[in-house]
C-alpha cells in the first residue's frame with residue numbers, strides 16, 4: 402500500500418504540518434517531492450531532513466496566491482525531477498471572525514489562499530499532469546485538502562467553511578473535467594489535527610474565558626476515537642489517494658476525523 406515509486410509530487414504549504422508529513426510519507430513510498438511554501442527557511446530545513454533520511458527532495462518558494470509562482474514551481478518540478486505526477490493542494494490558512502466583525506479584506510484573504518490557491522495550482526499543473534498521465538499505467542492525481550469544516554458548519558468560522566466547502570465541490574467538478582485525461586482528483590477532510598493550525602483552532606475556541614487545555618480536552622472527546630489526529634493520520638490518506646492503489650477513486654471525499662462527523 403501507498404507505494405509511490407518513480408512518482409513526483411509538488412506539495413503546496415509543505416514546509417511544516419500536514420504538508421511536511423505528506424512529503425515524508427510520499428518519499429518513504431519511493432517518490433520524489435518538491436516542497437513548496439512561503440516559509441523558505443522552514444521549507445529548506447524540511448528538505449534537509451528528508452534528504453538525511455535518504456529521500457529525493459527539493460525546495461521552491463511558492464505563494465499559492467501568485468500565478469507566476471505556480472508556473473515557476475511546476476517548471477522547477479519538471480526541470481528537477483523530469484515530470485510531475487501528483488499535485489497536493491495543501492496550503493491553507495484559518496481564522497475565526499464573526500460576520501459583523503469580518504471585513505471584505507478578511508473574506509478575500511481567506512478566498513485568495515484557500516480557494517484561488519487551489520485553482521491556480523490546478524491550472525498551472527494541468528499540462529504537466531496530463532503529459533505524465535498519458536505515459537503512466539494508471540494516470541496522475543490531484544489531492545486537495547478540504548476539512549470537516551467543508552462538510553459541516555463551524556460557529557465563527559464562516560469564511561473558513563466557505564473556502565473548504567468550495568474546495569470540496571471544486572474537487573468533484575475537476576474530477577469530471579479531467580477524467581478523460583486520466584487525472585484523478587479527490588479531497589481529504591481532516592478533523593482536528595495536532596499542527597500549528599490545529600493549535601490555532603484550539604486557541605481561537607478558547608478566546609474569551611476558557612483555558613486552551615480545557616478546550617483541547619473537550620475537542621478530544623468530540624472525536625469518538627478519543628484523541629486528536631496526528632499529521633501521519635492525514636498524510637497516509639493523502640498518499641493513498643495519490644498512489645495507484647486509489648486507481649478507481651475520483652471525485653471522492655476521504656474523511657479522516659476520528660469519527661467526529663459520524664455522530
Ligand SMILES: NC(=O)c1ccc[n+]([C@@H]2O[C@H](COP(=O)([O-])OP(=O)(O)OC[C@H]3O[C@@H](n4cnc5c(N)ncnc54)[C@H](O)[C@@H]3O)[C@@H](O)[C@H]2O)c1
Nearest residue numbers: 414418419464465491492493548591593594596597598599
Ligand atoms: N490541522 C488541522 O486541524 C486541519 C484540519 C482540517 C483541514 N486542515 C487543512 O490542512 C491543510 C494543512 O494544514 P496544517 O494543519 O498543516 O496547517 P499549518 O498552518 O501547520 O501549515 C500550513 C502551511 O501552509 C503554508 N502557507 C500558508 N499560506 C501560504 C501561501 N499563501 N502560499 C504557500 N504556502 C502557504 C504555511 O506557511 C504552512 O507551512 C490546510 O489546508 C488546512 O486548512 C487542517
